[in-house]
Amino acid sequence: xxxxxxxxxxxxxxxxxxxxxxxxxxxxxxxxxxxxxxxxxxxxxxxxxxxxxxxxxxxxxxxxxxxxxxxxxxxxxxxxxxxxxxxxxxxxxxxxxxxxxxxxxxxxxxxxxxxxxxxxxxxxxxxxxxxxxxxxxxxxxxxxxxxxxxxxxxxxxxxxxxxxxxxxxxxxxxxxxxxxxxxxxxxxxxxxxxxxxxxxxxxxxxxxxxxxxxxxxxxxxxxxxxxxxxxxxxxxxxxxxxxxxxxxxxxxxxxxx
Amino acid sequence: xxxxxxxxxxxxxxxxxxxxxxxxxxxxxxxxxxxxxxxxxxxxxxxxxxxxxxxxxxxxxxxxxxxxxxxxxxxxxxxxxxxxxxxxxxxxxxxxxxxxxxxxxxxxxxxxxxxxxxxxxxxxxxxxxxxxxxxxxxxxxxxxxxxxxxxxxxxxxxxxxxxxxxxxxxxxxxxxxxxxxxxxxxxxxxxxxxxxxxxxxxxxxxxxxxxxxxxxxxxxxxxxxxx
Numbered sequence: 001x002x003x004x005x006x007x008x009x010x011x012x013x014x015x016x017x018x019x020x021x022x023x024x025x026x027x028x029x030x031x032x033x034x035x036x037x038x039x040x041x042x043x044x045x046x047x048x049x050x051x052x053x054x055x056x057x058x059x060x061x062x063x064x065x066x067x068x069x070x071x072x073x074x075x076x077x078x079x080x081x082x083x084x085x086x087x088x089x090x091x092x093x094x095x096x097x098x099x100x101x102x103x104x105x106x107x108x109x110x111x112x113x114x115x116x117x118x119x120x121x122x123x124x125x126x127x128x129x130x131x132x133x134x135x136x137x138x139x140x141x142x143x144x145x146x147x148x149x150x151x152x153x154x155x156x157x158x159x160x161x162x163x164x165x166x167x168x169x170x171x172x173x174x175x176x177x178x179x180x181x182x183x184x185x186x187x188x189x190x191x192x193x194x195x196x197x198x199x200x201x202x203x204x205x206x207x208x209x210x211x212x213x214x215x216x217x218x219x220x221x222x223x224x225x226x227x228x229x230x231x232x233x234x235x236x237x238x239x240x241x242x243x244x245x246x247x248x249x250x251x252x253x254x255x256x257x
Numbered sequence: 258x259x260x261x262x263x264x265x266x267x268x269x270x271x272x273x274x275x276x277x278x279x280x281x282x283x284x285x286x287x288x289x290x291x292x293x294x295x296x297x298x299x300x301x302x303x304x305x306x307x308x309x310x311x312x313x314x315x316x317x318x319x320x321x322x323x324x325x326x327x328x329x330x331x332x333x334x335x336x337x338x339x340x341x342x343x344x345x346x347x348x349x350x351x352x353x354x355x356x357x358x359x360x361x362x363x364x365x366x367x368x369x370x371x372x373x374x375x376x377x378x379x380x381x382x383x384x385x386x387x388x389x390x391x392x393x394x395x396x397x398x399x400x401x402x403x404x405x406x407x408x409x410x411x412x413x414x415x416x417x418x419x420x421x422x423x424x425x426x427x428x429x430x431x432x433x434x435x436x437x438x439x440x441x442x443x444x445x446x447x448x449x450x451x452x453x454x455x456x457x458x459x460x461x462x463x464x465x466x467x468x469x470x471x472x473x474x475x476x477x478x479x480x481x482x483x484x
Contacts, residue, residue, distance in 0.1 A: 033340075036344070037315070
């Protein structure tokens with residue numbers, strides 16, 4: 001037996017093998033391999049190109065998205081528009097500003113029939129006796145002597161008495177009674193003596209003179225306080241005075257005058 | 258060996274050993290010479306896009322690799338499939354090729370692993386020769402010589418086919434790839450002593466099955482050129 005070293009082979013066996021093993025690669029196999037080698041070189045370039053497709057697309061999307069958001073913020077900041085649209089889909093601020101300009105009292109003279117009513121007619125004022133007694137309910141009930149002058153519509157009469165009754169309940173009796181009962185000459189003195197407290201029930205008389213939006217906000221306050229009838233009455237007066245007025249969707253959106 | 262070193266060493270060749278030539282003349286002479294590049298240099302060139310380099314490399318090793326796979330599988334179709342599979346892997350991994358070892362070792366390691374995978378997939382290919390090319394007579398021999406040669410070949414190849422897979426593999430790596438025992442151990446993933454013993458057993462068995470008649474045929478075929 002031959003002893004083989006690390007690099008030694010049995011020469012006789014090796015020679016026999018090399019003599020008997022003379023096969024070669026078939027030509028079609030050669031062609032296939034060489035074709036693949038040539039196409040592999042071309043495909044390699046495109047493989048390397050397309051391997052970057054996905055990360056490039058992701059990076060491009062990211063950059064586009066960030067730039068879009070950034071640009072939108074700049075545009076919205078410059079125009080002053082809110083970042084998000086209103087709930088009802090309409091940005092009413094422009095309309096509110098437009099309406100306010102239209103109803104600016106300082107630039108327009110109101111028609112005579114829209115003059116605010118600050119004092120009830122004399123026939124509706126309570127008598128001094130009623131005022132002193134503190135009977136607010138009876139003070140604001142329509143006197144029978146006057147009732148005949150009122151329209152015979154029962155519904156309107158009931159509504160009017162209801163509104164007056166609610167107003168009387170809300171206000172302090174002496175102050176209101178004094179204001180309504182005292183004659184015109186004593187009105188100033190009555191107001192001084194029976195001036196309503198600062199934190200009295202909301203009254204839209206001041207708001208009527210400011211602007212329709214202030215009046216409207218006052219109406220909302222009345223409504224939220226539970227004075228629906230009074231609020232409706234005020235609303236009717238507002239519409240009568242400002243027929244083109246359009247209520248904003250919420251009080252927060254009404255411009256502050 | 259670094260990539261640039263492999264390229265520079267392979268290009269220098271024998272022209273560096275001509276001191277009689279001046280440097281410009283040596284360079285001009287070198288340009289006229291066809292200096293064979295090393296396998297690793299050819300593979301690196303192919304990785305850079307030189308398809309002709311791959312063809313040169315392929316022509317050097319295609320037949321030996323094919324015979325290696327043919328003897329392992331004993332089936333021409335399986336050998337052709339594995340052959341294409343091995344070169345396909347070489348082609349696809351060209352960008353990751355690093356000349357840390359001989360290209361021959363790398364090539365036959367890939368082939369060995371492909372054969373192992375093939376064994377696991379389908380052992381039918383190895384159970385018997387579907388088409389044994391050795392049974393076909395050579396075209397250059399006469400009728401009597403064809404018979405003797407055919408018989409001798411049959412005996413040898415049968416003995417080779419009867420070897421265990423590991424021993425046959427080791428013997429073929431030694432003969433077809435020209436690998437040393439250490440390189441065979443690296444290619445097959447076994448210790449050096451294991452590879453050495455496998456090779457010894459394979460050679461001994463083949464030698465034993467060789468008859469005196471086969472030995473005489475070997476002497477007559479010593480001058481035969483391998484195509």
